[in-house]
Amino acid sequence: MLSFTKEDIEALHQASITAKLHPPQPQLMSLDEVLQNKFALLNDYPQMGFYFIRFPDELVSMQLQGEHFQCFGKCCYGYFVLNNKGNVYLLSTNDDYTDTPAVWVNHSLExxxxxxxxxxxxxxxxxxxxxxxxxxxxxxxxxxxxxxxxxxxxxxxxxxxxxxxxxxxxxxxxxxxxxxxxxxxxxxxxxxxxx
Known part of the structure; x- marks a missing residue:
């Protein structure tokens, strides 16, 4: 499950990414919302540092260079986020892969x-x-x-x-x-x- 350690917080700071890190306020979900929850399809893979949220109320607001994102996961290279159009980006905190701060990953969460x-x-x-x-x-x-x-x-x-x-x-x-x-x-x- 996605969580933020001291190392994560330091990596975000060094990459100039601001994040609103606060415990989620669990929200009740209807059966339709449960069935529509796409985040429940993502499985963690700790061997490569892949961790994801489970519920929509766990999205973490992030900002980089004036752009707003919603974080739903991370891997060894940084944080997976959705922009306001629903595109998936990687906010990079590890220059082993790229020195570009935000890298387009997919057209959508699906x-x-x-x-x-x-x-x-x-x-x-x-x-x-x-x-x-x-x-x-x-x-x-x-x-x-x-x-x-x-x-x-x-x-x-x-x-x-x-x-x-x-x-x-x-x-x-x-x-x-x-x-x-x-x-x-x-x-x-x-x-x-x-x-």
Whole structure:
């Protein structure tokens, strides 16, 4: 679930992003509202820092360079937000991917959900594959990267233009950088790693 740690607050500050961080006021939802809740379709993937809200009342107001956004999630590169037209952007807090403060990601939340789900489908396929040798691992990485590329391209070809976030994630799969298990840092933070 999306939450904001001290590190998150510092990253937002360093990226000149202002956010109204306050506990949400839970609102009762009708059956129709429950069935229409698109945020409930997003699953966290902690291995790569993907965390999302569950309910519309958990949206976080953010502002960058005079533009207003509603944050619904985050990943290792920054925060997923909706602009006033409903487009999805990444407000970048990590220059490993880009030094652009706001990067267009998808035309809509629905398109984002499709793209993200296709990405995770590829990751779970990778987790279930035989990677017992280096040769098998590289073959599976190439196969999964190709499948995710084709699937996201079917959603919309523009999503894979050079420099896009989805292209970056596919590149990470291809090169074996997309984590399929908890990184060593998780073990260190939780005091489970011996010296």
């Amino acid at each position: 398109e984002f959900i499709k793209s993200y789900s296709l990405l995770l489908a590829g990751i779970f396929q990778l987790k279930g594959s035989d990677t017992s040798t280096q040769e098998k691992l590289f073959a599976v990485l190439d196969k999964v990267a190709q499948q995710v590329t084709e699937a996201i391209c079917e959603v919309h070809p523009k999503l894979l233009e050079e420099g896009s976030l989805w292209e970056q994630f596919i590149y990470m799969i291809e090169d074996g950088w997309f984590s399929t298990a908890y990184h060593e840092i998780f073990y260190i933070k939780e005091g489970r790693k011996s010296l």
